[in-house]
Amino acid sequence: MDTDFWLQRWEHGQTGFHQTRVMPLLQKHWAGLGLPAGSRVLVPLAGKSLDVAWLAEQGHAVLAVEISPIAVEQFFEEHALRPETSSTPQGTLYRAGRIEFLCGDIFSLDTAVLADCAACYDRAALIALPPELRARYVRHVYGQLPAGCRTLLLTLDYPQEEMDGPPFSVPAAEVRALYGDRWHIEALESRDILAQEPKFAARGLTRLQTDVHRLTAL
């Protein structure tokens, strides 16, 4: 699964992952990260998520990273924002107020871009990637975030053999295997959500749980 897969999804409007409200689990757990006002938050694989605007409304400087220009342009259009754009080695940077959207490949980010991120919000990003890419993603992105960085990570846990991803199942044991060497992991909440997600039941799932993790970089 490469970036073309996602570019096509946006091209054809196949964006069932997009939510038309701010993620309630973000609103519930974000304050628990205890971040200083104004701190910079990375939102990897951001789509055109309303969560980006919500984080900016909390006073954060937000760096959202997304490969599809369609997603980025729709984000600014839907929020009636007129961003300034500039060219960077990692892609086109769109900037409006406290929001920066980098339209480029997450794997092109380097330490210079990530060093001042005090936090990360990962919803439908880790779990959007197949197993081999997940490991590379965690090494590349999370490996370059500074010590003390906090992350709110939302994952799904379901019997992988019942459905092909994305989204992929990333059980708590895999979160420990991926992050455990450098990140302190706290399980904040696990919720059975199959009844609220009929489209997944229709795809054959018999169990679907969402897990919320708080990670702190050591």
Ligand SMILES: C[S@@+](CC[C@H](N)C(=O)[O-])C[C@H]1O[C@@H](n2cnc3c(N)ncnc32)[C@H](O)[C@@H]1O
């Ligand atoms: C499942 S969607 C989730 C979007 C968003 N996090 C949300 O909650 O709506 C994954 C997004 O990652 C983007 N993406 C996939 N691979 C990427 C990459 N290598 N670099 C940057 N963005 C990528 C896709 O275009 C897509 O918008």
